[in-house]
Amino acid sequence: MADEQLSGLATAAKYYSDYGSRARELKSMGKKVIGYFSSLCPVEILTAAGVVPVRMKGNVSEAITRADAYMETMICPFVRNVFDAAIKGKYRYLDGMVMPHQCDSLDRTSDIWDYNLGFQYYHFLNYPHLADDPSIEFTNEILRIFIGTLEKFTGRNITDQALADAVRAHNNNRRVMRELYGLRKEDVPRISGAEMMQVLIAAVSLPVDESTALIRRVTEEVTNRAPGFSAKKARIMLVGDQIDDIAIVNAIEGTGAHLVMDDLSVGSKMYWDDVAETGDLIQGITDRYLNKLKIPTTFVSAGNTYEENLEARFGHVKSHIKDFNVDGVILFIYKYCDPYGFEVPAIKSYIESVGTPVIYIEDEYSTSSLGRVKTRIEAFLEMIAG
Amino acid sequence: MSEIRKPRALATQAAGKAGKFGRANLAATLKAKEEGKKVAYMYINNGQDEIVRAMDIVPAWSENFAGVCSAKRDAEKFLQKAEAENFSRSLCTYATCTIGFDIWREELGEIPPNTPWGGMGRPDMIIGSAQQLCDPRIKWPQATQHYLRDVPVWMGTMYYPPWDQISDHRDQEELYVKYATEELRALVRFCEQHTGKKMDWDRLEAIVNLSDRTWDVFIDTYELRMAIPTPMDTGDAMNTMVPLTFNLGTQEAYDFYKELYDELKEKIALKKGVTENEKYRLVWGAGLPSWFALSDFQYFNDKGAVFPVETTYRNAEKIERLDLPKTNDPLEHIAWRWVRIWTHWYDKARKRPGSLPKVERIIEYLEDYHCDGVVFHCAYSCRSWHAGIIQQEQVLKKAYGDVPTLIMEGDIVDISSYNEVDTHNRIDAFMETLGAMKRKERANSAGP
Ligand code: SF4
Ligand code: SF4
Numbered sequence: 051m052a053d054e055q056l057s058g059l060a061t062a063a064k065y066y067s068d069y070g071s072r073a074r075e076l077k078s079m080g081k082k083v084i085g086y087f088s089s090l091c092p093v094e095i096l097t098a099a100g101v102v103p104v105r106m107k108g109n110v111s112e113a114i115t116r117a118d119a120y121m122e123t124m125i126c127p128f129v130r131n132v133f134d135a136a137i138k139g140k141y142r143y144l145d146g147m148v149m150p151h152q153c154d155s156l157d158r159t160s161d162i163w164d165y166n167l168g169f170q171y172y173h174f175l176n177y178p179h180l181a182d183d184p185s186i187e188f189t190n191e192i193l194r195i196f197i198g199t200l201e202k203f204t205g206r207n208i209t210d211q212a213l214a215d216a217v218r219a220h221n222n223n224r225r226v227m228r229e230l231y232g233l234r235k236e237d238v239p240r241i242s243g244a245e246m247m248q249v250l251i252a253a254v255s256l257p258v259d260e261s262t263a264l265i266r267r268v269t270e271e272v273t274n275r276a277p278g279f280s281a282k283k284a285r286i287m288l289v290g291d292q293i294d295d296i297a298i299v300n301a302i303e304g305t306g307a308h309l310v311m312d313d314l315s316v317g318s319k320m321y322w323d324d325v326a327e328t329g330d331l332i333q334g335i336t337d338r339y340l341n342k343l344k345i346p347t348t349f350v351s352a353g354n355t356y357e358e359n360l361e362a363r364f365g366h367v368k369s370h371i372k373d374f375n376v377d378g379v380i381l382f383i384y385k386y387c388d389p390y391g392f393e394v395p396a397i398k399s400y401i402e403s404v405g406t407p408v409i410y411i412e413d414e415y416s417t418s419s420l421g422r423v424k425t426r427i428e429a430f431l432e433m434i435a436g
Numbered sequence: 437m438s439e440i441r442k443p444r445a446l447a448t449q450a451a452g453k454a455g456k457f458g459r460a461n462l463a464a465t466l467k468a469k470e471e472g473k474k475v476a477y478m479y480i481n482n483g484q485d486e487i488v489r490a491m492d493i494v495p496a497w498s499e500n501f502a503g504v505c506s507a508k509r510d511a512e513k514f515l516q517k518a519e520a521e522n523f524s525r526s527l528c529t530y531a532t533c534t535i536g537f538d539i540w541r542e543e544l545g546e547i548p549p550n551t552p553w554g555g556m557g558r559p560d561m562i563i564g565s566a567q568q569l570c571d572p573r574i575k576w577p578q579a580t581q582h583y584l585r586d587v588p589v590w591m592g593t594m595y596y597p598p599w600d601q602i603s604d605h606r607d608q609e610e611l612y613v614k615y616a617t618e619e620l621r622a623l624v625r626f627c628e629q630h631t632g633k634k635m636d637w638d639r640l641e642a643i644v645n646l647s648d649r650t651w652d653v654f655i656d657t658y659e660l661r662m663a664i665p666t667p668m669d670t671g672d673a674m675n676t677m678v679p680l681t682f683n684l685g686t687q688e689a690y691d692f693y694k695e696l697y698d699e700l701k702e703k704i705a706l707k708k709g710v711t712e713n714e715k716y717r718l719v720w721g722a723g724l725p726s727w728f729a730l731s732d733f734q735y736f737n738d739k740g741a742v743f744p745v746e747t748t749y750r751n752a753e754k755i756e757r758l759d760l761p762k763t764n765d766p767l768e769h770i771a772w773r774w775v776r777i778w779t780h781w782y783d784k785a786r787k788r789p790g791s792l793p794k795v796e797r798i799i800e801y802l803e804d805y806h807c808d809g810v811v812f813h814c815a816y817s818c819r820s821w822h823a824g825i826i827q828q829e830q831v832l833k834k835a836y837g838d839v840p841t842l843i844m845e846g847d848i849v850d851i852s853s854y855n856e857v858d859t860h861n862r863i864d865a866f867m868e869t870l871g872a873m874k875r876k877e878r879a880n881s882a883g884p
Contacts, residue, residue, distance in 0.1 A: 155823065158819050410522055
């Protein structure tokens with residue numbers, strides 16, 4: 051169980067810095083632990099299977115020293131960094147791994163993960179990149195195949211009841227996280243961007259109920275904080291895929307801004323939409339991950355005009371900007387990331403069209419370039435203030 | 437300003453003619469308007485080309501255009517145009533080169549001056565393919581539409597069962613084929629809507645049939661390259677791929693390979709090889725070529741090394757070997773054909789412990805084409821074909837044996853990624869390894 055002696059924030063900080071520690075504990079108690087990539091992974095199915103899902107992450111402060119012997123350097127630096135950690139044994143505690151088909155850097159390295167890490171269980175979840183009717187039907191089927199492989203691996207059936215309970219538990223988890231996000235709407239957010247990042251990361255390393263309890267504790271603690279009073283600071287939103295370290299957040303907040311919102315795959319993307327709890331649950335899961343989740347690898351064909359299509363793709367970003375009173379957006383995209391990279395001109399001009407300035411930063415998954423990034427962010431904030 | 441270079445000497449006459457296909461394909465996109473035809477931007481290996489041909493839509497192959505710009509060493513201006521719009525250099529350079537051209541054409545309202553081969557016509561539609569081939573196939577059309585806002589984008593898919601050592605992909609084949617067929621049907625509806633014409637199903641069937649025969653004659657022809665000395669190598673195949681890749685379902689494509697077949701037969705009868713003295717036979721194991729440095733194939737040839745076979749641009753197989761289930765639906769037939777080609781080496785890989793389908797394919801070529809080593813090219817801007825090359829090399833050595841290998845580095849379009857001296861030095865070192873291996877083999881076979 052989560053450490054009751056520590057405050058919620060301190061617990062989050064602990065799980066953040068000793069990532070996977072709770073999963074290792076549970077593993078020693080006989081639980082099976084499954085690592086997964088991407089906000090596309092239907093975690094409710096893993097929970098229903100009775101395994102502990104752990105989102106895989108790397109370490110931006112650690113240089114890649116072994117992965118290059120296995121993977122080309124033109125693969126997304128985030129993926130290479132996580133593989134580096136894995137090949138160095140940091141994920142030895144995992145019993146298996148789920149690789150959703152998000153992007154080429156995952157899809158085209160899938161065999162490398164499977165081949166070299168020797169997990170007992172490995173599943174490539176072949177999501178389509180479309181959300182039309184045939185794709186929905188297809189996804190329902192591949193989710194059923196996925197369930198079948200998990201049942202075989204765990205030796206127990208995933209009952210309808212277990213799935214319904216898991217769906218409810220994850221919806222609940224998303225709801226409490228959204229409440230915590232809500233506390234960032236105030237002029238001086240009750241929770242800093244760095245604290246929030248720690249909670250987000252801790253949350254994806256725990257079984258869902260523990261995660262929910264932790265988020266609740268943090269919410270309670272920060273709600274009880276005295277409202278902050280300070281001179282107006284720029285309110286920033288961070289957009290990108292898996293930014294999972296406080297280094298970049300500190301770079302933003304260290305320059306005197308508040309990070310108040312994100313559209314990240316470990317952040318709001320995970321929490322903004324629920325799975326329908328009534329009707330066919332598999333269909334509900336498909337609908338959530340293909341239709342509701344806003345991720346650049348799922349092609350959106352909504353709208354009669356290009357402008358309407360942009361609304362369907364990025365409208366959620368506009369809502370976040372309004373709801374969280376955002377003054378500026380940082381697009382932080384990893385080098386060699388085609389899905390996000392090709393979107394930069396469209397999303398940048400879309401956000402600018404609502405009057406919010408945007409800075410686009412292409413970077414590695416590493417602190418080695420932090421100095422340069424900081425300088426650019428400082429200049430951006432000066433521009434906003436100016 | 438583009439640099440004028442001496443083109444690579446071609447071993448076959450057919451290779452020389454292949455360029456005409458590419459040129460004619462681009463010209464067709466420029467003439468289409470006058471002929472009252474619609475133009476569609478498309479992306480290769482999409483399984484959609486036969487439908488488009490049957491609907492009399494003119495395909496504008498963006499990779500073809502970018503490849504030509506690269507071969508002419510005249511892509512940089514387009515890459516820079518895209519970069520100025522915040523498209524990173526690390527993205528697929530076929531895409532960024534073409535997008536740069538699109539942006540420029542929109543700005544000018546006409547083809548930018550000195551565009552290689554006259555450029556491409558403005559499309560009436562963009563037909564993307566979220567095939568399990570690459571991310572740019574979905575992101576590139578979207579990104580293009582940002583500059584061509586009135587042009588509709590249609591997106592289809594063509595997936596195949598993922599490789600798994602322990603489970604049989606056939607259990608999932610029908611699911612994938614059904615899905616792909618539905619997507620192709622949706623494409624037919626899209627084309628009908630945008631041309632105002634109905635699909636002529638008999639015509640489509642005839643085209644599909646012709647494509648099958650083209651795949652057959654293509655493989656028959658390429659298998660002639662097993663001969664020693666080989667009558668044609670990969671340097672030529674990077675040209676002779678054009679009809680298969682860009683003109684599938686046309687009589688011209690079929691005839692082209694028939695002609696190439698006859699030409700190779702003749703060369704074999706005369707024992708005319710690519711080089712005077714064929715010393716080493718190599719498999720081009722993976723990778724799109726650096727179009728701006730095709731002369732590197734000549735560099736290999738000059739050292740007595742030839743490539744009788746390559747995995748690149750050979751996404752075809754004899755139809756009978758694919759054992760396609762019978763169907764009266766041409767769309768379903770197309771789906772089966774592609775699902776089966778992508779999974780063609782699964783069974784073999786399952787039989788060899790520790791192997792992988794892509795590696796099995798290389799092993800098959802090593803043996804069938806009597807090759808001594810494998811060369812890969814890793815193009816930095818395309819993860820689709822080039823991520824995983826290191827693994828293929830490692831698995832090949834582990835599962836099969838210590839075959840000499842070379843991984844070259846560069847790009848398909850971005851010449852700044854390429855270092856000729858370094859590349860040639862690496863080729864030289866590889867030749868030494870091959871030479872040492874041959875000497876050892878000779879010594880072993882001579883006995884004590
Ligand atoms: S950052 Fe981009 S390339 Fe990397 S895992 Fe995410 S989507 Fe894929
Ligand atoms: S990423 Fe590779 S496969 Fe995809 S369009 Fe570019 S070159 Fe072709």
